[in-house]
Amino acid sequence: MDTLQTILSRRSIGDWAKKNVPDKIISQILGVGRHSPSPLNSQPWHFIVVKNKKTIKALMKYAHHGVSLSHANTIIVVTVERKAETDQWLFEHEQFLCSGACALYNMWLASYELGLGSCWVTLDELKTEEILSIPSRQKVVGSLATGYPKEGAHKEVPRKELFEITSYEKYGKKKDDVNGKMSKSSNILEFMEKDHDRLDEVFDEFRNMRSTDITKARPLFHDFKIGLQRHIVWEEEILFPIFENKTGMHDTGPSVVMRMEHRKIKDFLEKIHDSIARGENKVEGLENDLVEVLTEHNNKEENILYPWIDNETSEQERNEAFTKMENLPAEKYNKCCE
């Protein structure tokens, strides 16, 4: 598995089969934790492997979000040395905690690569110290609950869009402010055509991956689905109303036809989503149907509707539309697994 795919397809798993995880696998996971980065190579971590069912239950009982994970096969509790051997400055910056988080996350990735399903569980510090006799010089970071996943345990969860969580040069400064705004796209056709091409590429990437590894393919489909949903909301809530107001074509005309086709497209998206969420790989027929509808749909938009909108609008109106598209709240389109 390549690193990027491992990171992109890892998920929190809390639905485990009744199958023991061999000690050899746990040792491999711990070995990966050992290789994590830490300031001045201080390696402040300590790992406590818990297999005793009663102890696991006790730990989970006090974890606010851990009760449903009490049936984990193994829990690896990560603690860090409060006075790790760093300098005073690093100590004051509490970097020992970050080291523990790196180790825990690396072990999470390793467990996934080794065929397990895991979840980070936040433990109650005081109760955990008591139950596991942890000395006061150690601080509890968290734990990794792991086991062999049940079929279908792997669920996609929505992610914020990059533009929502990224600034450039200064906090809050968006890339477009630095390198030319999205609103500087000269016209709707050019902008929307680029988005069609980008989505086509993501979908192709998904299809190529899906034929060999459904788990790795899931995040690609997720990106495609959210991207296409955003594209549709841009059209239905921003671009089509402009067209309909300009031309008076509210009940008939190209935007009405496009809205109907969107329903079909969304239906295919959900069907493919549900199949791959169940781990089914036989979605080629649905994919072909979607490609057929999308190709025709995009052609109509690129050849008729977008140029028409460009003709009907001034540069200022198009810029206003781009600004609205840019600021579209993510909750309008970032929907999955509902």
Ligand SMILES: Cc1cc2nc3c(=O)[nH]c(=O)nc-3n(C[C@H](O)[C@H](O)[C@H](O)COP(=O)(O)O)c2cc1C
């Ligand atoms: C620091 C941290 C603490 C977490 N604590 C818990 C927890 O106590 N219980 C739980 O079920 N999941 C916990 N999680 C898992 C998150 O809920 C999960 O990572 C998030 O919902 C995203 O889902 P994903 O891991 O499938 O991508 C934690 C994750 C992190 C990074």
